[in-house]
Amino acid sequence: MNKAELVERVAQKTGMSLRETRTLVDAVFDPDPAVGLIAAELVQGGKVAISGFGTFEARARKARVGRNPHTGAALEIPATKAPAFKAGKPLKETLRKAATVG
Amino acid sequence: MTKADLVDEVVRASKLSKKQAETIVNTVFASIVDALQGDDKIELRGFGSFRVRRRRSRQGRNPKTGARVHVPEKRIPYFKPGKELKDLINSDASGAEPVRGPDDSGGA
Numbered sequence: 001m002n003k004a005e006l007v008e009r010v011a012q013k014t015g016m017s018l019r020e021t022r023t024l025v026d027a028v029f030d031p032d033p034a035v036g037l038i039a040a041e042l043v044q045g046g047k048v049a050i051s052g053f054g055t056f057e058a059r060a061r062k063a064r065v066g067r068n069p070h071t072g073a074a075l076e077i078p079a080t081k082a083p084a085f086k087a088g089k090p091l092k093e094t095l096r097k098a099a100t101v102g
Numbered sequence: 103m104t105k106a107d108l109v110d111e112v113v114r115a116s117k118l119s120k121k122q123a124e125t126i127v128n129t130v131f132a133s134i135v136d137a138l139q140g141d142d143k144i145e146l147r148g149f150g151s152f153r154v155r156r157r158r159s160r161q162g163r164n165p166k167t168g169a170r171v172h173v174p175e176k177r178i179p180y181f182k183p184g185k186e187l188k189d190l191i192n193s194d195a196s197g198a199e200p201v202r203g204p205d206d207s208g209g210a
Contacts, residue, residue, distance in 0.1 A: 001137050001144045010129045020118065024126050027112050031148035031186040037111050039149070041103045042191055048103045053131045054179070058191050081191045083150065085181030094139055095154060095177040 003029070042083055054087040138179055148186035155180045 001009075003025060011021040030036030033043045038056050041048050047057040063079040105127065112123045134144050138154050145151040159175040 001142050003146050006130070006133060006144060006146070009133050010126060013129050013133070014122075014125050016122065016126060020116070020122075021126060023116055024112055024118070024123065025130060027115050028108065028127065028130065029146045029149045031184055031190060033190060036149070037103070037108055039187060039190060042187075043193075046103055048108065050105045050108070050131055053135065054181075083183040083187050083191055085150075085152075085183075087179040087181075091135055091138075091179050094135060095179055 045081075050088070052088055052090045054085055054091055056083065056085050058082070059084040141177075146184070148184045150184040150187055151182050153180050153182065154178070 007018060007022045007025050010016075010025070011018045014021070026035055028037055031039050033040040038048050042056060042058045045058055047055055049055045058081045061080045061082055064077050065074055066077045067074055109120065109123050109127050112118065112127065113120050116123065118126070134152055137144050138152060141154055143151055143153040154177045157176050157178060160173050162171050162173040163169065164171055
């Protein structure tokens with residue numbers, strides 16, 4: 001399912017217009033922090049906790065010394081941040097229970 | 103930021119009522135869960151994708167008693183961040199205020 005299909009499904013279920021639904025899905029999930037609320041929060045180092053679903057956060061990766069596998073030269077890899085998602089218990093349970101299907 | 107905060111922000115950014123925004127936001131996440139339950143993956147370009155990963159059944163041990171236990175197969179939700187989101191998060195890695203060009207009017 002891609003974004004267009006998600007928008008369609010949500011519009012169908014809620015009776016909202018496709019346009020309104022698309023605007024809202026973009027407001028939540030657009031990767032550009034100027035548009036997407038989750039991205040904006042993560043860029044600022046915050047978390048977004050969706051009860052029943054899970055939590056989005058920016059996890060810190062420490063700086064480390066890596067090696068060029070080709071030349072063997074040591075090089076400093078700087079600290080970075082990585083977006084991460086931790087699934088909530090209800091979501092995990094839902095999938096576990098449905099595990100016998102498929 | 104919680105789901106309630108998210109809904110409030112959506113209301114400010116759109117013409118929807120709080121009730122409408124709440125319904126859509128809830129339906130969005132419920133639809134994602136539904137799709138995962140049906141082993142479908144959800145790809146939101148640039149943001150990332152939600153998928154289901156399978157963990158095979160295995161023999162485990164009760165760490166306290168040492169007794170062998172059978173751990174059944176299970177499915178776990180997995181989020182793979184998109185490239186755009188990864189890059190954008192690191193573009194502000196200094197922790198400073200996000201810089202959004204000369205016409206940024208929302209400054210503190």
